[in-house]
Amino acid sequence: MPRRLLLATLFLAVAGCASPPPASIHTKDPASSTLQGDATRPAQAQWLRTELYFSVGPLEGKEGVISPTRWRTFLDQEVTPRFPDGFSVLDAYGQWRDHGAKEPERLGTKVIVILHENTPQRGKDIEAIRLAWKRITGDLSVLRLSQPAEVSF
Incomplete structure (x- = not known):
């Protein structure tokens, strides 16, 4: 019985890893995000x-x-x-x-x-x-x- 419980837990953990990440609340296309920053807030500003x-x-x-x-x-x-x-x-x-x-x-x-x-x-x-x-x-x-x-x- 403990082996079945272990297998079920492992299956659920692996299935959870295959889930897509949650949608971002800040952009409609998370794939388009970069590390370039927000151009309206210049890095050179003090x-x-x-x-x-x-x-x-x-x-x-x-x-x-x-x-x-x-x-x-x-x-x-x-x-x-x-x-x-x-x-x-x-x-x-x-x-x-x-x-x-x-x-x-x-x-x-x-x-x-x-x-x-x-x-x-x-x-x-x-x-x-x-x-x-x-x-x-x-x-x-x-x-x-x-x-x-x-x-x-």
């Missing part, structure tokens, strides 16, 4: 990786917490129009100790990661996002980290 850190409220208690709906609205109204080609959002835990405070605040945090060309307009877009969040929430700061990035599509 790229930055910018991370923006947003407090979405204290971990303990409900007062001051930004709801998931409010966060998505902010993304839809402030971030997506400025970076329609894409960005990533990460959930994080953060701590912040204001000057003179004995204990740090423990905060729910969202991190937006944007890969963008290093241009004055993109810098203005980043600053507009930071300013919008401060106006909406009353927060004093939105941490920005920008560093050069080698990007390939």
